[in-house]
Amino acid sequence: MKRLLLFVFFVLLSLSPGIAGGEISPEVKLPDANRIYTLNSTPPSMLSKAGRGWALFARENADWTATFNSVTNNPHRAWGKGIQIPGLNSISNENARFASQRIMDYLSEVLNLDPTDLRLLQAERVLGKWYYSWTQMYKGIEVLNSYTVARATADGRVFMFGSDYHPGLAVSVTPSLGIQAAREFAKAGLEGDPGSMDVAGGTLYILPLEYEHFNQYRLVYNFVVTTDPDHSWNTYVDAHDGRILWRYNLVRYFTSPDSPERTSNTISGRITADIFKTSYIMPGQNVPMPDMYVWVDGKIAITDSDGRFSVDVGSKTSVQVKTLLAGPYVRAIRADSLAAGGNASITVTATVGNEVKINWDISNSLGAERMVAYHVTAIRNAVRTLDPSAVTKDLDKQIPALVNINQECNASWNGKRLNFFKASARCGNTGEIADVIYHEYGHAINTFMYRARGRQGLRNGALSEATADITSNMMTDDHRIGIGFMKPSSPPNFGIIRDSKNDLVYPFDLAGQIHNDGMILTGAVWDTRQNIGLEVTRRLAHFVKYGTPDATNTGEAFADYFIEFLVADDDDGDLSNGTPHSDGIIPAFTRHGIPGSGILISHNPLRDQDIVAAPIKVSGSARAGFSIKPNALKVSELELVWTLDNGKNWYRKQLPFTTSTRFDGDFPGFLAGSIVRYYIEAKDNYGTISRLPSHAPDETFMFLVGFKQMVFDAQEKPNGWKRNPDRDDEAQTGKWVRTVPVGTKGADGKWVQPNTDHTPGLDGQKCWVTGNAPEGTGLGENDVDEGATTLQTINYDLTSYSLPVIRYWRWYTNNAGASPNQDYWVVKISSDGGITWKDVENTKVTSAKWTAQVVVVKDVVVPTDKVALRFIASDYDPQSLVEAAVDDFEILDVDPLLSVDETEATPGIFALEQNFPNPFNPSTNIRFSIPRRSFVSLKIYNSLGTIVLHPVKEYRDAGTYDVFIDASTLPSGIYYYTLTDGSNTTTKTMVLMK
Structure with missing residues (x-):
């Protein structure tokens, strides 16, 4: 054993921070975590087993749509008009398990899976629909991230299903590494003394490593390594070589005592508090404190919605009444409670027949204590009113809320308690900001709801932060997060740190920071709220969690959230005909690039050209890659965009379609010596832009014209x-x-x-x-x-x-x-x-x-x-x-052989083409041709004949030219543009429409 531990010690040294190449972050992501997610709606080949299964299904269900796993070829998500499962006319609590077997038996071929490999995780009725989920097992070991899902109506019709099952899985399930050695490997790369770290667990799993075009599978040990109260690292160690394959900071469950029963009354009273409904930077208000504990002569009572309580004290006429900022759902705790004389507490003497009036204010408590006691209770009650089912019963437990922690500019939920930091010169006290309290409580809701459905919590960081922000947005009906968080907190920004009213689009605005990336989704949900109203959006934003959307890849996680959002809204077991509010939901999500690349563009980049002063062909395809409703998503505009001066000036030209998906266009003629950088831009009917390359214009295709190596x-x-x-x-x-x-x-x-x-x-x-x-x-x-x-x-x-x-x-x-x-x-x-x-x-x-x-x-x-x-x-x-x-x-x-003289460079004509686009706002392009070198003037006039722009006034060689016109400073109206080359003059009309 000593030799083994010595070996592990040296290995840990080799894996720990400080090795050549700099410090390594404790977090270890899975291979697909940062990949740009592109929806794959192309069915697999009929020659494959998965392809045959889907083809047979699609032949009988033409109104169904699907996206496919690009490696396993399984339908990742498929939806359409509900399909009656044979032998299943209804689903109830009594036959829910039987129904799950019937559903999987029916879908096994189309999903290319063996039903005997599945273990049921979820079978529950939500808003009249049945939610099912399973996980894959391999030789008795669970395969991580292998969930299969189905959504069905109460009469047994399946209207959505999908699977990340891994067919043909083959991996050794006998570990080469013992559990004790693996336990030591799990500590590698973490800050602190390895000897003081708490390591729990040791369950074996199969972990798929999903790359873009292939998967690898590893037998792993799972440990939770706790290094301090705020870091419990969920760690997966390769059971053969000890490498850490996946590690992230884990949100964990907690337990607490049940609430006491309410009692009858003789001594009565009311508890109120001075709090901030929004933030400490706003005026305070005095409000009743519901659901707070009160001890009357040793008996416990709970205040009602108006902050009132009453307790029977028998024959006594005078008793002691004590209260804390604590109740069945929250307990406010001062981080500096000992130094400050303990947590806030009030004790008074009460007499029968006289109402006890207790008010929490600055003289007897901290602002953060009062705020968390009030707002945690408020959001718990709001969620339980929205969803009173047994599923959210974990919210009935008391959650500790630690305030005035001696740190700054943050707050957290660590799986056990809510944590709020004290004020500093840079930031406000986060326990005195309502939307921050609601955000952290949103994390707690995620923990409870995902764990109750057999998941290990919500793992995707961006989705986790987004749903926590959405919880806050829906509670406050305010798109701002962190009012008063940063100082100064003056108008118009008020010190906020995030804003759900935004124009962020996936994948263009991914920043690699989970809070910022999450705003892409919060923007979609806030736009949904604007389209369909607060109450409906609030309901859907909660019930979407029953579908437990999640993925290690952020784009995939957002796409799954979008589908589950529509499932929660569906009322007839048929997603192919939309949902009651899909006309407001789909545009809102599509505007933010969710679910992934709405328009799929394909094009083989052009090579260097020896074609001079003649059109250069550009071809490819562009199509809608995803749509809930047939033809709901379309390509509305397709343009070729290029620059000849490395981005100083850009030119655009519409690309025409020759079939429903194929485009064939051309560049204008370029002179020898041109360096052309270009990209293709598509816009869908909701205004969302897709580009190829995806990071254009920062990244472009490029070719040279008329050069010789x-x-x-x-x-x-x-x-x-x-x-x-x-x-x-x-x-x-x-x-x-x-x-x-x-x-x-x-x-x-x-x-x-x-x-x-x-x-x-x-x-x-x-x-x-x-x-x-x-x-x-x-x-x-x-x-x-x-x-x-x-x-x-x-x-x-x-x-x-x-x-x-x-x-x-x-x-x-x-x-x-x-x-x-x-x-x-x-x-x-x-x-x-x-x-x-x-x-x-x-x-x-x-x-x-x-x-x-x-x-x-x-x-x-x-x-x-x-x-x-x-x-x-x-x-x-x-x-x-x-x-x-x-x-x-x-x-x-x-190349001198490709250089052309004036007569060869053009067809020998003087021409002025119609500007494109037209009408335009605020920019357009004008193309003209001249047959010989001459002084060229291009003028733009308004309807009164006044010259408003003069973009060209110089000698130019014979050829064809594109001129970019920026009319952002001009008002709407009809304009005239005139081209003159000394011998010829021509004029055309264009319309600026703002």
Whole structure:
């Protein structure tokens, strides 16, 4: 045993923070956690078992719609008109289990699963509908995240189902690692003394690691490692090699005594309090305190909704009455109670026949004590009134609320109690802000409701924070969160930290921070509230939790929430015809990009072109990838967007459809020497925008027109490039080396260092990379550390080039460590052999893929015979994980054989086209052609004949041109635009409609 523990000790040292490459966060995400979620509505091939099952089902149920798991091909969620399950005419409490078997027997083929592998988790009736969920078992061990769900009407019609079942699962269930050793591995990477950590659990599970195109399966031990009151890490340890595969801060259950019974009355009284209905920055109010404990002569009573109580004291005429800021649902506790003389308490002498009046105010209690006592009780009563079923009975237990904690700017729910921090110079007392109290109580509701349905709590951080904010929004009917949280708290912001009235869209506004990402969903629900009203939205926002939407991937979690929101609203067991309020729900969610990419765009990026001054074909497809109601979601606009000057000016052109989904359009003719960056933008009928590439315009496709490759270096052979040319690099590891790269992956399954070079074909293997580590070692092994590492090219003679362009492919990551996005990737250019340098790249943005970068040399330096580039990757304190690579270095110049004279460049016509779009708001594009070099004037007049814009007034070569018009400063109306080239003049009309 000693030898085993010694071995574990050394392994823990190797896994703990402080290894080369910087500190590693205690949290370990699953591979799919940060992947951009795209709905897959394409059915699997008929040649597969899953495909055959769905095809047969869809043939008989044409009005059903589904999204599919891209790896298992199972329907992740499917919905439509309710299907009567054979032999099942009704579902009741008496036959609920029997019904679950009938449902699974019927759906097993379409879901490609074996019903005998399923264990029932949930079978309950909610708002007249039956909610079923199962989990997969493998040789007696539960498979995590493998839930199968179904929703059915009371008469036995299934109208929604889906499954993340893993068919063909095969994994060893005999652990190589003993439970005691695994228990020690579970502590790796956590702050604190391992000997003082509390480690509970040890259950074996099967954990699927879901990558974009494949799954892996691991046998794992599950432990809960508690390091302090606010950190209980739910940890999954590989049962074969001890690696931590998944870890997150866990919200846990708690228990407390039941409430005492109410009694009759003789001594009567009323308890009130001075509280803030909204926040300490608003005027206070005096209110009755319902559901508070009162001790009268040793007997306990509970105040009613008006704060009143009465107790029979028998023959006594005078007794002691004592009360605390505590009741059956909350107990306010001062974090500094000993120093402050204990928690707030009032004792008075009462006589029969005289009403006892007790008021909590600043003289006898803290503001935060009064606030949590009042507001926790208020939200508990609101939820139980909305949903009085036994399902929410856990809210009837007393929850401790700790106030005036000696920290600042936060609040929390740790699974046992609510925690609120004292005021500081930066932030208000969070126990004196009602919406913060409601938010934290929302976390408690999630804990109870998810655990009661067989889940391990709500795991997705963004969804958890969003639903807590939604709980607050629905309680206050206010879109703001944290009124008075930040100081100063003056108008118009009032110190808020989040706002559910927003325009955030998935995935464009994902920030990687769970509170901010959650606002995408809160925006959708708040817009729903605006569309269908508070009461209906409040009801749906609560009952959606019976469907336990959750996923490790945020996009998938939001999409599942959206479907369950509609399930909660459905009234006829048929989602294909919408729901009573779907006309208000669907636009609200779609506006925020939920459920995922509404419009799916497909396009093969264009390569470099040798077509000059002639249209360049652009083709692809665009379709609605998801819709609850047939044809409810459509492509309303599709545009090609491009720039010729690296984003200074953008041009747009509509892409026409040639079939229901295929588009075929073209770019205008470009002159030789053009560098075209472009993307495709689609807008659906709700106004939601989808782009390809998804992060456009920050990320675009790119091609060059009329260039010839003059130099190409695939980095396969020594080429004279120098590492550390000035001998002043500080980096201790991760130094540049030309070799075959050895890839490293993060916990999310994404490559941090590339596993292949960029050069296409079998001839390319090597590239420049910032150090290789032995295959299978950790991320921090031989990444860039403790400074910079520099790579410099040889000098290139560009004096004979007419328009020299340098293109290289590079890879850069700096976001995988505990201090992400702190370090710069820098590329510099010199025209004097390295004496002086100018930046061509200076960025902290990760691009964990091979990305082409283009440098137009004359835009930065004068092309000389001593042009060189430097590539610099660095990692300075705080240390993180930094990797970089460079490959396929090119120098190009305009091809003289593709340069055209004036007569060849155009069809030889003078033409002015209709602006597009038209009418427009506030911008449009005007295209014109001129047959020869001439002085060109393009003027725009208002209806009075006054020139309002003069966008072109210069000599231009023969060719076709697009001019971007920004009319944001002009009023609505009819305008005229006139083109003149000295010999010809023409005028057209356009309409600005704001």
